[in-house]
Amino acid sequence: MNSAVLQRTQIVFDGTDLSIDQVNTIAAGRGDISLSDEESFVARINRGAEFLDSLWQQEGVIYGVTTGYGDSCTESIPVDLVEELPHHLFTFHGCGMGEVFTLEQSRAIVAARIASLARGNSGVRYRLLQQLVLLLQKDVIPVIPQEGSVGASGDLTPLSYVAAVLCGERKVWYRGDQRDVAEVFDQLQIEPLKLRPKEGLAIMNGTAAMTGLACLAYKRAEYLAKLSARITAMMSVALDGNAYHFDSTLFAVKPHPGQNQVAKWIHDDLNVGAAPRQNSRLQDRYSLRCAPHVVGVLQDSLPWLRQFIHNELNSANDNPIIDGENERVLHGGHFYGGHIAFAMDSLKNAVANLSDLLDRQIAQLVDIKFNNGLPANLSGAVDSRRPINHGFKAVQIGASAWTAEALKQTMPASVFSRSTECHNQDKVSMGTIAARDCIRVLQLTEQTTAAALLVAWQGIQLRVRVSALDLEKLSTGLNTTITQIADEFSFLKEDRELEQSLRKFVSLIQQRHWRLYET
Structure with missing residues (x-):
């Protein structure tokens, strides 16, 4: 037990560079992981989300917030439906197939997504980063099918499983087993998120699956x-x-x-x-x-x-x-x-x-x-x-x-x-x-x-x-x-x-x- 404790490495997500070695440490389950609570970091993360909230409510045209996705970007989303859109995004992308990624690989994927979102350029709340980091801290890791991504627009289908888990849907690895995340969240008293506009896109429209691997x-x-x-x-x-x-x-x-x-x-x-x-x-x-x-x-x-x-x-x-x-x-x-x-x-x-x-x-x-x-x-x-x-x-x-x-x-x-x-x-x-x-x-x-x-x-x-x-x-x-x-x-x-x-x-x-x- 003591040797295992000695081998653990402190890793803080604070918007600075994450190394390949640190991703491997997280993947192996040997990282003591935290999210920076420095006032300047929290403010920088929230600033983008606050700007987006004010913009779309003023009827600004923002792709994936007030429009549909992909080729549907010409479709305007009524203001009263904007907040439902992120849920639809991860829901209709729930079509992954094939074998699932291993627990180690899935941890690496989550770490890679946090590293990107922590740069502060994606319009997500600090609260969302907290939920992602909590998954790693509690080792509640999304079960992600391997097949279904063409690598642009990013890893949409694999990462939809990360977004869904944050919201209390689909399955996770927990203590060696695959379980419904709703049961695990209830057991650990974790409150599911409701994604804000752009947050579904921010999680899914990126390269975290390929980069983690x-x-x-x-x-x-x-x-x-x-x-x-x-x-x-x-x-x-x-x-x-x-x-x-x-x-x-x-x-x-x-x-x-x-x-x-x-x-x-x-x-x-x-x-x-x-x-x-x-x-x-x-x-x-x-x-x-x-x-x-x-x-x-x-x-x-x-x-x-x-x-x-x-x-x-x-x-x-x-x-x-x-x-x-x-x-x-x-x-x-x-x-x-x-x-x-x-x-x-x-x-x-x-x-x-x-x-x-x-x-x-x-x-x-x-x-x-x-x-x-x-x-x-x-x-x-x-x-x-x-x-x-x-x-x-x-x-x-x-x-x-x-x-x-x-x-x-x-x-x-x-x-x-x-x-x-x-x-x-x-x-x-x-x-x-x-x-x-x-x-x-x-x-x-x-x-x-x-x-x-x-x-x-x-x-x-x-x-x-x-x-x-x-x-x-x-x-x-x-x-x-x-x-x-x-x-x-x-x-x-x-x-x-x-x-x-x-x-x-x-x-x-x-x-x-x-x-x-x-x-």
Whole structure:
């Protein structure tokens, strides 16, 4: 209990930038979350709502307040119906389909929406922000179907489930179960909101679903880049590879900084010169020799991916934008998720290439034609038991299947823009689909990575037996990982079911269990 308390992080929504790391902390349920009550912040938030109230009551024309939505913007809303309009917006968008987002993903989506609304440019009341923050504080999280958004006008259908929950409708995650929010609100004595004009649009007409997912995807990919470098070092040891492929002088002549960082990680892991090499092959195959070039594409992409995601997260991304300070209503298209779409389409490509790289390394290591003297399929069986044991044969097939599916998912979603909503939304981002694709590619790649960890570890154990490899001569980092794997997995001597081991290692990867390189 004490360690859990120590791990919690204070996060205050106050209109300043929220980081990708903070979204991940909130998503994991490790944030102590609050809303600023500074007088200046409260006043800035309320100023926009007060300006809107005065404007529409004076019969000012405001999109989505005194007009219908989308192509229906030419439809004038009678003054006596204006306050009913937000309820209709989240009601008719209640048509999501498919699997629902996980609890972690839904927390991230709520956090992303609060970050945007807290900028003070959306015309919502401070009271609405309080209700959103209360959802995170009490861990009463909307159940949100994954399918139904084209990424402009923002994530309308997914975010309608957030708006509805604020008002006491639909379902929530609470204490591990899906329950009717009305029951949970009654149990916790939470008063449902009645949305003010523009507040439904402010919640729904934005990029929070795709951006929340992007924050989660970024951290998973960032970790996989490091883990792929560590696994490559392990594979090189198991295959008796050429450590000089990662020499700093070699990489100095091709100065991509991320690529060179990956090469240095692998070079340092291999503790070059400490272990004698018996393999006579001058150049290792590409999946070893070119690993820094493959992983380096992702590593070099992380800075701009972070910038794209961070900027979207900390933007007012609904429509219209409300300038309460200068009393202006600015109609535009900030709900368009093009930056997140491009980031997620790019990220899933780079991540799938990691799966492809590790799959090729696995294929080398299990094959007696390429593994420099190790047993077929890395079976630990000996003597009369050898013929009936097949080691990692099926795991290699599985890794190939997961990789193929990951690669299949890399078609950019953003190029499949559709004209929707009576051709009002005639160019859309597909950002949410791109983000969902990226999450799927990450899952598949983590499965391949789990297989690669087990295969590389088994290969090193066999190299000790075959070539008298001295593990003490390996680097501290490499030895630490080898020891940590041994704590969770035992040497595969006789065939056994490996599904649960693979699932455990996928979970450990997603928890970022192994402490890797400091940057």
